[in-house]
Amino acid sequence: MAKFMRLIIVVLIRTNWRKMFVFGAILTICSVVIQIPSLPYPLTKWILPRTTRVSSYKHLNTATHLIENHPLSVQYARALASLNSSANLNRLVVISNEQQRVSPHWRRKQPMKSTMDTPPSPPYIVRKLPDHFRHVLSLSPDEALAFAKREIENAPLVSEDPELYAPVFRNISTFKRSYEWMEYILKVYIYQEGTKPIFHDPHLIGIYASEGWFMKLMEENRQFVTRDPEKAYLFYLPYSARQLKSALYVPDSHNLRPLSIFLRDYVNMLAEKYPFWNRTHGSNHFLVACHDWGPYTLKEHEELKTNTIKVICNADASEGIFKAGKDVSLPETLIKNPRRTHRNLGGKRVSQRPFLAFYAGHMHGRVRPILFKYWSDKDEDMRIYGALPNRVSRNMSYPEHMKSSKYCVCPMGYEVNSPRIVEAIYYECVPVIIADSFVPPFDDVLDWNAFSVIVAEKDIPKLKEILLAIPLRRYLTMQTNVKMLQKHFLWNAKPVRYDLFHFILHSIWKSRLNQIQIPQSS
Numbered sequence: 001m002a003k004f005m006r007l008i009i010v011v012l013i014r015t016n017w018r019k020m021f022v023f024g025a026i027l028t029i030c031s032v033v034i035q036i037p038s039l040p041y042p043l044t045k046w047i048l049p050r051t052t053r054v055s056s057y058k059h060l061n062t063a064t065h066l067i068e069n070h071p072l073s074v075q076y077a078r079a080l081a082s083l084n085s086s087a088n089l090n091r092l093v094v095i096s097n098e099q100q101r102v103s104p105h106w107r108r109k110q111p112m113k114s115t116m117d118t119p120p121s122p123p124y125i126v127r128k129l130p131d132h133f134r135h136v137l138s139l140s141p142d143e144a145l146a147f148a149k150r151e152i153e154n155a156p157l158v159s160e161d162p163e164l165y166a167p168v169f170r171n172i173s174t175f176k177r178s179y180e181w182m183e184y185i186l187k188v189y190i191y192q193e194g195t196k197p198i199f200h201d202p203h204l205i206g207i208y209a210s211e212g213w214f215m216k217l218m219e220e221n222r223q224f225v226t227r228d229p230e231k232a233y234l235f236y237l238p239y240s241a242r243q244l245k246s247a248l249y250v251p252d253s254h255n256l257r258p259l260s261i262f263l264r265d266y267v268n269m270l271a272e273k274y275p276f277w278n279r280t281h282g283s284n285h286f287l288v289a290c291h292d293w294g295p296y297t298l299k300e301h302e303e304l305k306t307n308t309i310k311v312i313c314n315a316d317a318s319e320g321i322f323k324a325g326k327d328v329s330l331p332e333t334l335i336k337n338p339r340r341t342h343r344n345l346g347g348k349r350v351s352q353r354p355f356l357a358f359y360a361g362h363m364h365g366r367v368r369p370i371l372f373k374y375w376s377d378k379d380e381d382m383r384i385y386g387a388l389p390n391r392v393s394r395n396m397s398y399p400e401h402m403k404s405s406k407y408c409v410c411p412m413g414y415e416v417n418s419p420r421i422v423e424a425i426y427y428e429c430v431p432v433i434i435a436d437s438f439v440p441p442f443d444d445v446l447d448w449n450a451f452s453v454i455v456a457e458k459d460i461p462k463l464k465e466i467l468l469a470i471p472l473r474r475y476l477t478m479q480t481n482v483k484m485l486q487k488h489f490l491w492n493a494k495p496v497r498y499d500l501f502h503f504i505l506h507s508i509w510k511s512r513l514n515q516i517q518i519p520q521s522s
Contacts, residue, residue, distance in 0.1 A: 030460055040423075047167065074356045126476050127183040136185060141233045145516045148181040152513070165500055166485035167477075168450050172262075179498075182509045184291065188233035190226050190494040191270060197243045198262075204338035206418050210313065211290040213491045216502045224505065234284055234512055237308075239263070241289035241297060256293060260300035260388050282307040283515055286508050289313075290330055292415045295321040309511045311504060313417040318437035325514065328507040331441040331489055331500065334419040341491045347403040347428030350479060356381035356467055357432065358401045359409035361420070362389040367434050368412040370460050382464055384409070402427040406475065407453065407467055412438065423451075425489050430478045431466070442507055451481035 014168065022277050129136065155177035159166065166172045200219065202212035215238055218225070226232055248259050271277040276294065277285060286309035289297075294312045298305040298321065305321060315322050315329035322329075335341055347353075362371050363386050375384040383405065390397055402408050409426035412435035421440070424431035431452045439446045448454065453468060470478075488503050495501040 018355045033508065041263075067435040068329050084337075096270050097164075103519065117145060120349065127180060129184040133184070141231070143514065144185055145513055146273070146518055148185060149516050149518055152178045152181060155490075165481070167443060168446055168485045169482050170445055170447050173211075178510060178513070179502075179506055182506055183223075186233055186234055186296045186505075186509055187226040187231050188218070188221075188234045189226055189229040189276075190219060190236045190238055193270065193273070194239060194266065197240075198238050198247055201240065201243055203240060203242055203273050206242075207334045208290040208313070208334040208433040209338075211240055211242065211288045212336070213333070214288045214311075214330075214501060214504055217495055232276075232284075232307075234286060234508060235265075235276055237287045238264070239286060239287065239289075241291035241294040242298065245293060252332050256296050257300070258389065263297055263304065267301050280307075285309070286311060286511075288330065288504075290332060294415075295319065303372065309508055312507060313413045315439040315441075316416045316437050317439050322439065324439050325444070327512055328504065328511060329439045329443060330504065331422050332417045332419040333489070333491065333500075335491070340351075341493075344399045344485070345426055345490075350406070350476065351402050353406045353429075353497055355401070356406040356464065357407040357409050358383040358405035358429075359383050359420075360385040360398060360415070362387065365411075365413040365415075365459055367460070368413065369436070370457070371409065371411050371463075374461050375463065381465060399427060405429055406479075407432045409463075410437065422489050423487055425482055428479065428483050428486070430475065430482055432463075437463050442503055444507060444510060446485070446488075451478050451485055 054367050067186040068214065110301045113464055136147050139147065152174055155173045158164075158173040161172065162174060164172055164176065169175055178404050192200075200215070202216040202219075203209065204216065206214045218236060219238065229235070244259055244262065248262055249256070250258075267277065267282070282303045285307075287304075288311040289295075292314050295310065295314055295316070298308075298310070309332045310322065311328040312322060313330045313332040315324075315327070317324050337343060356398070359371065360383075361368065365371055370387060371384060375382045376386070378384075383401060385392065388401075396404065402423060408420060408427070408429040409432045410420040410424060412418060416435040416438035418435070421433060433448075433454045436457050436459060440446075440452070442489060453470070455463060459466060488498060490501050491501070492499050
C-alpha cells in the first residue's frame with residue numbers, strides 16, 4: 001500500500017497540469033455539443049439554430065412548398081393546401097412565440113419589409129423532365145429542340161390555368177407547353193470573357209435597368225446556366241449597352257463607330273477562341289441591350305447584326321436591324337430603387353379614375369410635340385403636359401395621375417420605346433401606344449389588343465374621339481386584363497415563375513426554336 005501511494009505521489013509531481021487542464025476542457029466541450037440534441041426543449045431553443053419559419057405573407061397553397069419548408073406531415077400539408085382563405089391559413093399556420101423572440105440586436109439588422117415590396121408569390125419549383133421524356137437529355141441540343149418543337153406544336157388544349165390568364169395570350173396552350181419545355185431542357189452558356197464595367201457589371205437603376213436586371217438574374221441562375229458549352233442551347237454575350245456607351249462614347253462626338261468596333265473585336269475574339277460562334281454564325285447567340293443605341297452598335301459585324309438574337313428595347317421594325325419574329329422586344333422598366341422594384345404597384349378602381357387620358361414628359365422626338373400641340377390645355381378630360389407643372393404636382397404626383405386615369409398615353413420619344421408602357425401596367429392604367437413601327441414586348445405570345453390601345457401617329461388629332469368610342473364594357477375588360485398581366489412585367493430579386501425574367505428568357509428560347517426545321521413526314 002505504501003509503494004502504491006508513493007507511485008501516485010510521483011505521478012502527481014511529474015504531471016504537466018496545464019496540459020491536463022486543456023485536454024480535460026476539450027473533452028468536456030465535445031461531450032456537451034454531442035448531447036445538445038437530447039437536451040430538454042427549453043434549453044435547445046437557445047442553443048440550436050432557429051428552425052425555418054413559415055411567413056404568413058407567403059403562398060401556402062401548394063403541398064410541395066409545405067413539405068419542403070415546414071415540418072408538417074403529408075396529410076396536414078394536403079389539408080392545408082385545400083384551403084383558400086387567408087383567414088384559415090392564419091389559423092393553421094402557427095408560429096410559436098418562442099420562435100418569434102429575437103434579440104434587439106438581431107432585429108435591428110433586419111430590413112423593413114412591406115407587402116408592396118414583397119408581394120405574395122409561390123416559391124419557384126424546378127420542373128424536372130417526366131420519365132417518359134428522359135431520352136431527350138441524351139440528344140444533341142438541335143435534336144432535343146426538334147423534339148420539343150413537335151411536342152409544342154401538338155400541345156394539349158388549355159382553357160384555364162391558375163397561374164395564367166388566358167384572355168391576354170394569343171394561344172395559352174402553346175405558350176404553356178413551350179414554357180414547360182423551356183423549364184425542362186434549356187441550358188445557357190455565359191461567356192466569361194470581358195472585363196467590367198462593360199461586361200458582367202449589371203446596372204440596376206434608371207430607364208435602361210432591364211438589361212442590368214436580366215444580366216444579374218441570368219448570371220445568378222442555377223437552373224438554366226451550364227458551364228459546359230457543348231450542352232448549351234443558347235450562348236449569352238454578357239455586356240451592357242449602357243455601360244458600353246459610358247465607357248467608350250466621346251461626348252458630343254456623334255460617333256458610335258468606336259462602340260461598334262469594340263463589339264466587333266469582342267465577337268471576333270470569341271469566334272477565334274471557341275468553335276461555337278462559327279458553327280451557327282452566331283444564330284444561337286443572344287445579347288440584351290436596353291439603351292437606345294443598342295441596335296446601332298452592331299453595325300460593324302454583319303453576323304452580329306443579322307444572325308444574333310437581339311433582345312432590345314428599341315424594337316423598331318422600320319430600320320432593318322430589329323426583325324420581328326426573330327428578335328425580342330425588351331420591356332423598358334424605370335427602376336428608381338433596386339431594393340423596391342414593386343414600389344407604388346397597383347391602382348385605383350375604375351370609379352376613382354376621373355381623367356380620360358394622361359401624359360407628362362419631355363417634348364422630344366417626332367410624336368410628342370404633335371401630341372402637345374393638339375391636346376395640351378385643350379380639354380379637362382385630356383391631362384396632357386410637358387414636364388408636370390409644379391402647380392399640378394403639388395396636388396397630385398405623377399404616379400397618382402396615372403392611377404387616376406383610365407388611359408395612359410405612351411408616345412415614342414427619340415426612339416420607339418417608352419418606359420411608360422410598363423408604368424401604365426404597374427398602375428393598372430390601360431396603355432395607349434403611339435409609335436408606328438414599334439413592336440410591343442412579347443408580341444409573339446401576348447395579345448396587345450386585349451389590354452392596350454394602339455393609335456397611329458396620324459390619328460393623334462382624333463385621340464379623344466378614339467378613346468371615347470371604346471365601349472365601357474370593352475374598357476372594363478381591358479383594365480381587368482392589365483391587372484392580370486401585371487405579374488409578367490415584374491422584376492423579382494429571386495425570380496418566380498412567369499415573371500419578367502422568365503418571360504424574356506422564354507421569348508429567346510422561342511426564337512431559338514423557330515430556327516429549327518422539322519422535316520415533314522410523307
